[in-house]
Amino acid sequence: MSTSVTRAPGAPPPDDRLLSWAPERTPDHTRPPSWDAPPPRERRRAQPFQPLRFLLLPLRLAWRQLRAEKARLASAIAGVMFACVLVFMQLGFRSALFDSATALIQNMRADVFLMHPLTTASFKPETFPRARAHQALALPDVQAAVPVYLAQASWRNPENGSKRAVQLIGFDTEAGVMDFPGLQPLVDTLKRPDTVAFDARSRPEFGDMTRLLKERGPFEVQIGNRMMEVTGLIEIGPSFGADGNVVLSEVNFRRLIKERQVSAVDLVAIKLKPGADLEATKRRLAELLPRDVVVLSQAELVKWERDYWEQATPIGFIFAFGSLMGLVVGMVIVYQILFSDISGHLREYATLKAMGYTNFFLSRAVLSAALILAVLGFLPGLGLSWLLYDQVGQATFLPLNMTTDRATTVFLLIFVMCGLAGLLAMRKLRDADPADMF
């Protein structure tokens, strides 16, 4: 095997590939063609920056590494998916809470509302003088103003006799100032004594009114201590403050809630003349009326209600905290996976560094792995959350809807979560020191 070689110390080879003295240059030396080394080419000139290579090569390395360990990849994806579902559910509940908390207000259709400034939420209103409604009529732009009475009373389920608190909304249904979906055809029947319209979207504990109405026609239920006739259905939906809603005329409200003084109202709904300037009228109303009322548009009233649930209760915080915990748990899982991937491959990473790969390249690979996990975990997470929204929404009567906005938000959160985990795990790369390899 030993071949005789005479060296030419110090003299650079005239050819990259073969030295003049290389044994292969001698004609008697034959070798299989497969031994032909690939020809070296002119290389390592200044390389132009190639963004695709810059990102794709580390990405491919990361993907190949992730793919190699199926169990680890599966657990990482499960971790991200878990975080994803948790955040989706938390945000979904949060939004459903706020949506449903304001369901009543959102369905009260009127231009302007008067409310006592100390009223924090519609289910515990502060009363103010009925006279404010009449005073509001002083403005030429105001077409009509109706007082609204709110109260809660117990409702006896006509099917099984159980009692449950129901929200009563009493106002002049004829005036056409405030409208609820489905109210219009019932206006005439609600004029009769002791009649009510029931919210068909109330929780089922009140009894299946839709079916009963279909079977029996209008029938009597006990509200408070009085028998009232359910004549029709409207649609509002349950909120956190009230599981069910009942709309009735002002007079019937007074019959039902005897202790309520006519002069003490909870809201005033105002209808403006066509073409009236909403903002200007609001300003003038605020100037005109004493300080015991605030003037709000419907959107502002909804916001007022929403702010209560967001700020005055820990509910908003609870859901934000829940989301954060989900993200932290997901981050820890992803970090663990990436970290153990790096520590398990320290020698290989160090070898890559020795071969001339930069720390930056490897960092990009780790970050790519994190972002691959983000995408791979998000997609099934989205699907599962969609399914859960459907199921949980049906079970709880909460308006859980998957929106593009929320999906985008959650994806960005998951993306950032995985990115942070990647950045944390990246520090481990420093331990891959090629000098320790020998």
Add this chain to the structure above:
Amino acid sequence: MRSFEGAPVELRDIGHAYGTGDLARPVLRDVNLSVGPGEIVLLTGPSGSGKTTLLTLIGALRGVQKGSATVLGQQLAGAGERQRVALRRRIGFIFQQHNLLGFLTARQNVAMALELDGRTRESERLERAGDMLEAVGIGERAESVPANLSGGQRQRVAVARALAGNPGLILADEPTAALDKQSGGEVVRLLRELAKRRGVPILLVTHDPRILDIADRIVAMEDGRITATEAGASAAG
């Protein structure tokens, strides 16, 4: 290949110490060594003699503390991380363990050495990697992952990887340590064969007396100094 004047490796008065201050423990003292083009130099010596440290200095894996080291025309004394990384790309490394990426096939592992060159295409890289695997005699195992290769085959892949990028210098640290006598001998002879053909110098640290015969020159180290230099069996033969 970037052209340069002089020997591929030129070390002058290299000194190196681990630790600082009173705890500084010198591992290299006044080392002078030159490796000519195409030369195969074996470094031997007891463990702790500093030969591995010397190898990491030449490989630009460690900063040079004292003296001057010119490798492939690059002065390493005072060289920054960027220059050192650039130099590493022109050196082929072979380690005690194969250190192949377990999740890549043999071909992909070899291609990793070529990915550093931004001007090659993927198909080109894989083809060249295949050629290299042919050259080390395991072309038919190109699509196997390292776990399905024998120790000798893995080290052959490592040799192919070290040579794939057409390095100007090959540094090997006990490449036969994890191999049995036969496959160890085969791997280093293969390495020698391929390097000779391209005129690439090899600096190889070894304890293994069975492979001394591949050397053009054997350099013995002890206690951080070069104590003896002798012509190898190869040169003598």
